[in-house]
């Protein structure tokens with residue numbers, strides 16, 4: 033099969049089109065013919081190995097010391113089941129599904145991928161394109177994971193920093209679905225987009241400092257959902273309700289720092305990595321089928337132009353998802 037392979041850590045040019053062994057499904061796996069995959073912020077970060085200093089060594093040990101141990105990137109896919117292992121009951125050849133490969137050695141930037149049938153995957157909702165479905169996988173499941181962890185209730189006030197990104201666009205929609213009052217933070221060109229996703233208020237961070245502006249207006253948030261990773265709890269303390277939660281999505285941080293913040297400020301800090309399961313994916317498919325979610329597609333590239341797609345994502349300002357078609 034054809035696959036885009038990261039030949040080392042480094043700039044987008046380390047990605048090269050290669051012939052690669054087509055995977056064979058194990059007894060509990062489905063073999064998916066990938067139709068659409070994406071380039072996520074996480075792909076860009078892994079390829080360039082842009083990580084905070086304190087996780088450098090553990091991340092290298094985990095991902096590969098000199099180059100990526102699993103060199104095919106891509107955390108999201110939508111495609112057709114081509115074959116199934118002998119124990120698979122949930123899917124059959126010809127079914128359409130969408131999936132996260134985050135817990136399964138990545139590998140979606142290729143023609144084929146094997147995944148366990150009970151992993152983070154679900155049948156595609158009806159009347160949804162492959163690219164819309166692929167774009168749900170990481171952004172929507174991450175937003176769902178963190179908003180559930182914050183136990184968002186109707187009427188609560190939620191601020192989403194990075195409201196125009198892959199995670200942020202879904203955080204706005206899911207928080208609204210939970211009945212929260214949502215304030216989105218983004219740059220000027222994305223204000224209308226974020227409003228169209230359901231945000232009650234939008235702060236343009238290029239015109240005013242969002243934390244200072246909220247504090248000046250006396251706004252208090254029950255939840256600050258940071259999907260950027262360039263800020264810290266201390267900047268938001270003045271606007272976070274006494275029992276409020278800071279969702280450190282963009283820069284998960286370490287458990288010790290989170291505990292220290294909680295002990296010294298009384299605010300809960302939620303970090304770590306979302307690890308969705310099949311129930312979460314079934315739920316996202318239902319929400320999509322009911323019209324409660326939409327995927328924002330920014331740009332489209334063919335697999336062969338993955339280098340260009342990475343260059344764009346490296347800029348840190350994509351709107352929603354960057355879709356990669358696999359012909």
Ligand SMILES: NC(=O)c1ccc[n+]([C@@H]2O[C@H](COP(=O)([O-])OP(=O)(O)OC[C@H]3O[C@@H](n4cnc5c(N)ncnc54)[C@H](OP(=O)(O)O)[C@@H]3O)[C@@H](O)[C@H]2O)c1
Pocket residue numbers: 072073074077170174193194195196197198199200217218219220222237259260261262280281282283284303304305306307348349350351352
């Ligand atoms: N913890 C987890 O499990 C998990 C899972 C998935 C992703 N992540 C992380 O979450 C972060 C977001 O991921 P993503 O896929 O949503 O990224 P993305 O699609 O690249 O979106 C990033 C967004 O950040 C905004 N932004 C950039 N600089 C900003 C600033 N100074 N202030 C406010 N907004 C700013 C951009 O909006 P404008 O263009 O409007 O500036 C852009 O829409 C990444 O760090 C990613 O690694 C974590």
